[in-house]
Amino acid sequence: MDAVHRERKSVTRDKAGKISSILDATRALMEVTGYYDVTMRDIARWAGVSVGLIYKYFPGGKFDIIKCIGSRRVADQLLIKQPETIDFDDFPGYMRELIKNMQQFSNDNSSWTKASAAAAAHGSDIAKEMDKLSLKDYNAIPELFERFDGVDLGHANPLELLADWIVMLKGIVLYSVLFPWSLMNEGALTDLMTDLSLHIWGYRKTR
Numbered sequence: 001m002d003a004v005h006r007e008r009k010s011v012t013r014d015k016a017g018k019i020s021s022i023l024d025a026t027r028a029l030m031e032v033t034g035y036y037d038v039t040m041r042d043i044a045r046w047a048g049v050s051v052g053l054i055y056k057y058f059p060g061g062k063f064d065i066i067k068c069i070g071s072r073r074v075a076d077q078l079l080i081k082q083p084e085t086i087d088f089d090d091f092p093g094y095m096r097e098l099i100k101n102m103q104q105f106s107n108d109n110s111s112w113t114k115a116s117a118a119a120a121a122h123g124s125d126i127a128k129e130m131d132k133l134s135l136k137d138y139n140a141i142p143e144l145f146e147r148f149d150g151v152d153l154g155h156a157n158p159l160e161l162l163a164d165w166i167v168m169l170k171g172i173v174l175y176s177v178l179f180p181w182s183l184m185n186e187g188a189l190t191d192l193m194t195d196l197s198l199h200i201w202g203y204r205k206t207r
Helices: 003-035 038-045 053-057 062-078 092-106 110-122 122-133 141-147 156-176 186-200
Strands: none
Touching: 003 038, 003 053, 003 062, 038 053, 038 186, 053 156, 062 141, 092 110, 092 156, 092 186, 110 156, 141 156, 156 186
């Protein structure tokens, strides 16, 4: 029984490793050549897997891979899978740290950020795919935020608030990456995004 369990764990790790290689390959190639010039064969060659295996894990091709990269990053930054590490009495502190991490990621991966933005701006295909995305896939975010002391959504639609919040954050972060000579420094942008986030999510200081 133990031998079977060890073998299953090994297979799982191997699958996870292959998926990580595919994600890493896509990011690296997109940073250099852009979204449309990267082929599935390129990704397979870089990741050391077959094209068929990529489609097994990502039936929608490149766009599915990009969605996976994004969702993993969001889950990691919001600590959705590690709620025990969150201080639910300090929503402002949590939000500020989250935004700072987002800014740092965007700065450290500016080529990837620019490549993703360019693909969305110039490609009708990727735009059509994005239209298929549902905010319901991100229900975990407002559910997490509602656990914080001082956050009261009242009768507001959580998914509408989520849409407003995402548009605000992405707009400011993307602008700061594309135009690093902005009149506002990074600290001022952090303050702005934190204040707007607290307002969007209906935060009221309770103590």
